[in-house]
Amino acid sequence: MIQITQLKLKIDHTKEDLKKQIAKQLKIQESDIIHFSIVKKSIDARKKNESSIHNTNYVYSLEVEVKDEGKIVKKLHNSNITIGERQKYSYRPSGNEKLKHRPVIAGFGPAGLFCGLMLAREGYAPIILERGDEISNRVKAVEHFWQTNELDENSNVQFGEGGAGTFSDGKLNTLVKDQFGRGRKVLEIFAEHGAPEEILYLNKPHIGTDKLQGVVQGIRKEIIALGGEVRFRTCLTDLFIEKGRLTGVELNHKEVLECNTLVLAVGHSARDTFELIYKKGLDMIQKSFAVGVRIQHPQKLISHNQYGDLYEKLPAADYKLSHQASSGRGVYSFCMCPGGFVVNSSSEQGGLVVNGMSNHARDEENANSALIVTVTPEDFPKANDIPEALSGIEYQRILEKAAYKTGKGVIPVQLFGDLCRNQENDTIGHIKPIIKGQYTFANLRECLPDYITDTLIEGVQAFDKKIPGFADEEAILAGVESRTSSPIRIIRNEEFESNISGIYPCGEGAGYAGGITSAAMDGIKVYEAIASRYKAV
Known part of the structure; x- marks a missing residue:
């Protein structure tokens, strides 16, 4: 099988365009292609801010079946075109x-x-x-x-x-x-x-x-x-x-x-x-994990930043962000949901935890992601009645019970600017919350320790340098996200x-x-x- 990598096509191409480009790359006729399949398809928007439409492309890796594969590849001298096959799962039971x-x-x-x-x-x-x-x-x-x-x-x-x-x-x-x-x-x-x-x-x-x-x-x-x-x-x-x-x-x-x-x-x-x-x-x-909040932004803000002016012609964009805070803790995005919902995902009475969810179309107005801060066994409670191995579970419960109390039984929500100012507000701004489950405005500092909220604020401000508008004071935060792993x-x-x-x-x-x-x-x-x-x- 011939493998082709790094084959680029403009974003509005057709399947026929793809086949023509394969033939061009291999310097053969389209009729010589017996079969082809897509191994990987991704978007390259690294030059999105340049004027030409061709600066945002789909990038393909492909497998192509033709006659005389070895002869064709040998003539091309192209490192992106080789002979090979993907690894196939082949385990067979052998127990006796x-x-x-x-x-x-x-x-x-x-x-x-x-x-x-x-x-x-x-x-x-x-x-x-x-x-x-x-x-x-x-x-x-x-x-x-x-x-x-x-x-x-x-x-x-x-x-x-x-x-x-x-x-x-x-x-x-x-x-x-x-x-x-x-x-x-x-x-x-x-x-x-x-x-x-x-x-x-x-x-x-x-x-x-x-x-x-x-x-x-x-x-x-x-x-x-x-x-x-x-x-x-x-x-x-x-x-x-x-x-x-x-x-x-x-x-x-x-x-x-x-x-x-x-x-x-x-x-x-x-x-x-x-x-x-x-x-x-x-x-x-016990092991380390991470805790924090869910943050919501307009999906068009994220997509435009990631893809440029062509964002409406492309699937809803995601992001992956990380920052090493001055405290020494890592803060990063996790389980980002383009065009999705924040959901109440509690499983214990008296505790509250949130997560993110999207349908296949990812067509809701908001993007949301967990913004979480690393915590280690050093942060976990130390008590004679709590086995060391289970102390991380107790740490989660403490946060979830505090979130339940802060939100009076429903999801506590706060605007980013209000978190920075350590104040509670009862109005939303230009971003409408898209949440599955009941919610109320509250001060998330009441359910998260300072080392978490301070690190989150620093992280959001750092992420704003990568995605302008990320630190919008009206971005919506919901707590707590504690079941990351x-x-x-x-x-x-x-x-x-x-x-x-x-x-x-x-x-x-x-x-x-x-x-x-x-x-x-x-x-x-x-x-x-x-x-x-x-x-x-």
């Missing part, structure tokens, strides 16, 4: 130990979803436990919460089919190195179940919460059709361990299920499960097992991923670990 009981997976977010699907496809018939609802009932529970502020602690933005990522932008880009093709496999599986085909080649692919809901439902149906089982409203409430090995699990404080293989894919908000496994002796440690890591060995034999920590909650794709990839890694040891039931 007898698996006494069907594997159990706790959690049906991306890690559990993909681990379960891969096990099901190879005949392992997994049993998957999910404390929340299947997607249609989960959507109803979430919408009810946003309208009434009545929270279901087991089925909400954090818990339920698809995990926390179901109510997000559905971003699929990841920085995880992918030498075995697992990331590509994740994208292919999403596309097989209804995600837009463009996720296979866009530089920063996303699905959007509206489409992601149907996709995860489709994956669940395949798991069941292959002999797997998914139990909703089913919470892992106890572990039975003998001589350092798992023998069974308790469900909903009543049912006991014999089990020798448990995948812990519970997500970063399963605090009661973390407390359970700590008491049961699993090795775990897991505050713990469950230790696992090279075979992906914890110190308790038969328990496999997996995904974002266990501390081994940071987003939908990396969590799904970790689910595949754990599937491989199980399938390399055991043969199907």
